[in-house]
Amino acid sequence: MDGPDVHRPEAHEPDDRVPVHAGARGPLREGTSATGQLRTPYQRPGAAEMMSPPHTSHVIRDPLRLGRADRRRKEFTVLLLISPDGVEEALDCAKAAEHLDIVDVKKPDEGSLGANFPWVIREIRDAVPTDKPVSATVGDVPYKPGTVAQAALGAVVSGATYIKVGLYGCTTPGQGIEVMRAVVRAVKDHRPEALVVASGYADAHRIGCVNPLALPDIAARSGADAAMLDTAVKDGTRLFDHVPPDLCAEFVRRAHASGLLAALAGSVERSDLGALTRIGTDIVGVRGAVCEGGDRDAGRIQPHLVAAFRAEMDRQAREQAAGVPAAN
Numbered sequence: 314m315d316g317p318d319v320h321r322p323e324a325h326e327p328d329d330r331v332p333v334h335a336g337a338r339g340p341l342r343e344g345t346s347a348t349g350q351l352r353t354p355y356q357r358p359g360a361a362e363m364m365s366p367p368h369t370s371h372v373i374r375d376p377l378r379l380g381r382a383d384r385r386r387k388e389f390t391v392l393l394l395i396s397p398d399g400v401e402e403a404l405d406c407a408k409a410a411e412h413l414d415i416v417d418v419k420k421p422d423e424g425s426l427g428a429n430f431p432w433v434i435r436e437i438r439d440a441v442p443t444d445k446p447v448s449a450t451v452g453d454v455p456y457k458p459g460t461v462a463q464a465a466l467g468a469v470v471s472g473a474t475y476i477k478v479g480l481y482g483c484t485t486p487g488q489g490i491e492v493m494r495a496v497v498r499a500v501k502d503h504r505p506e507a508l509v510v511a512s513g514y515a516d517a518h519r520i521g522c523v524n525p526l527a528l529p530d531i532a533a534r535s536g537a538d539a540a541m542l543d544t545a546v547k548d549g550t551r552l553f554d555h556v557p558p559d560l561c562a563e564f565v566r567r568a569h570a571s572g573l574l575a576a577l578a579g580s581v582e583r584s585d586l587g588a589l590t591r592i593g594t595d596i597v598g599v600r601g602a603v604c605e606g607g608d609r610d611a612g613r614i615q616p617h618l619v620a621a622f623r624a625e626m627d628r629q630a631r632e633q634a635a636g637v638p639a640a641n
């Protein structure tokens with residue numbers, strides 16, 4: 314393929330024609346967009362409003378009752394998804410419930426999007442306040458639509474209302490769409506209001522899976538509700554090391570153009586929040602940054618770190634809504 318080191322599908326291109334790999338030539342590079350639209354301001358279509366109470370923070374929940382300043386702030390409001398590794402940490406999340414929006418059940422020792430046990434999802438659902446949606450990862454999944462659909466059903470039956478699928482074993486958009494269509498059917502047949510999240514990996518070039526910028530199209534064409542990026546290899550490298558801010562902005566633009574929520578994660582730190590807020594992501598997913606010592610494996614989620622993370626998110630939203638250039 315000529316030009317940039319990865320293929321960048323157009324928003325509605327039938328990607329299943331294209332055997333897209335991020336390839337072995339390295340991460341996405343800043344300024345290499347083939348679209349030329351990266352810095353074009355996009356109109357957020359109000360994707361966040363598609364989530365109904367209690368799925369949203371109060372700012373997003375009541376758009377019609379907002380004043381002008383609040384409406385502007387809402388444009389920059391990001392939902393905070395925190396990933397505990399089990400019931401104990403979920404209880405710590407519950408202590409910080411006022412500062413977070415979504416509790417995301419995973420099993421980090423089984424992978425970046427490692428799936429936890431159904432009974433853990435259920436216990437966590439019971440442990441966190443009922444106005445906080447519980448998300449569950451189905452795993453870093455293989456290209457096996459039947460297997461993955463059944464796992465996704467397990468997650469929704471267990472009480473999760475966001476079902477996240479990491480398309481680890483899919484090497485083409487066509488494979489991703491096949492898996493996600495099966496998941497959407499399995500989940501929505503059981504619980505139509507549940508949200509399905511198609512997740513790819515910012516460091517796809519390291520594992521040979523589907524191009525991260527193809528995720529919005531995969532999500533849209535399979536009937537999913539959100540497109541997400543995380544990192545597959547948790548080795549200290551971060552989202553922006555692999556997909557720089559301008560390409561994350563393109564990811565968000567494509568998701569919004571298809572009426573999807575956009576979610577970004579991958580060893581995100583407080584210092585990334587300025588860029589993430591400007592980009593307009595709807596959800597930021599975090600674990601390491603709110604764990605003791607910043608250690609997602611050995612550390613445990615600390616309520617005061619969740620509060621501090623949220624405080625910085627709020628500061629960024631306020632300052633950007635006011636047009637003040639934020640400090641980062």
Ligand SMILES: O=C[C@H](O)COP(=O)(O)O
Nearest residue numbers: 396579580598599600601
């Ligand atoms: O879904 C979010 C992930 O759990 C992010 O974890 P991380 O911040 O440690 O990369």
